Amino acid sequence: MTQSNVEAKIQELKAGLVQNPECAVTHYNIGVHYMALRDFETAKGYLQEAIRKSPDLAEAYVQLGGIAMNEGDLDGCFSYNEMASKIRHRFAVPHGNMGFVHLQRGDVDKAIASLKRAISFDPQFVQAQATLGNAYYMQGDLDGCLAQCQKAIDLEPNFGPAYNTMGLACMDKKDFAAARKYFEKAMNTGYEVAPEIWQELEQAG
Template sequence: MQKFDNLDDYIADLKKKQEASPTCSNTRYNLGVAYLAKRDFMEAEREFLAAIDESPKMAEAYVQLGGIAMQRGDLDGCLRYNISATQQRPFFAVPWGNIGYVYMQQGEVDKAIKALKRAVKYDPNFIQALSTLGSAYYNEGEIDDCMEVCEKALKLEENFGPAWNNLALCYVEKKDYKKAVECVDKAIKTGFEVSADFLKELEQYR
């Protein structure tokens, strides 16, 4: 694979390839990813849309467009694009994880759990989906289920702050404050920003 000194050289090379083969959806997709790396969201969006135009079944491009919509705070757009991705590739875990995340943001916890369960079923090592599923279970008062999925996430990546934070919340529910403090300290150690109110609540148990 050719090495490039910077993103601009890579983009210039991709543009040459695109001129030589205008209907190649992969080149368009790669251009979109390169523009994303430059945080040029408008150009990235244009390339991903062009990639879908050439290859309507390219689920990855829908996922990227969903990410751009999320960047703009357009949750509905993000949801639509990710649903389109699952219609093209039903067993692709990433869009199911994103759908679950959006539903959580919209307060649709039941729908979130269904989508996240599918994400984890299709990719049992999908840490972000496991952690979001843990949050969804916690919101529903399913404490044991929350702990189970968060522990799975931590077996995959022991420095995953959101899972430690979720576990801390669960231990408070179980009135095991010593464990809660241990978990919250581990969350902080990973760089995760724990809620100030939660830290204040745990201060008395230190």
């Protein structure tokens, strides 16, 4: 959707809100559209209002967690996703997001547990599959990392971060030819491989 389309949709939703001001889903949808415009402060207000209207709207907590993550607030992100997971225990996304936060904090074992839970609820959850591969890499399980990232690639062949992680694992295994292949695949998806990676590969020959 173009920006003008998103803005038009917001006006349409706001018109609906005049008719039914207690509708939590409309507040939620307006919030999501403001997120698309990267107007996170306005989005936050609508999402919080959605929760006030309907405290069990788990998706709204997840979106607020996304805004917190965008602001660099890991604690806020985790807290919102934890609330969402308690409301809808089998909702994969908050478990995946909590796994990502655990990983950012360096708590790899907790990350792996959360990510496996997310995948058990939704095996097609590409981001969780790839993040689990990253967790295995951080744990030093290079073969586990490669096998797990391949699962993400099988689901979404253009998922650049998974190729990048596979490249890092191959570098650690001293398989520089395979590493170069994976980094090139990552770049072909539009993912930006760090310049120092290429320097290291050049030095390795």
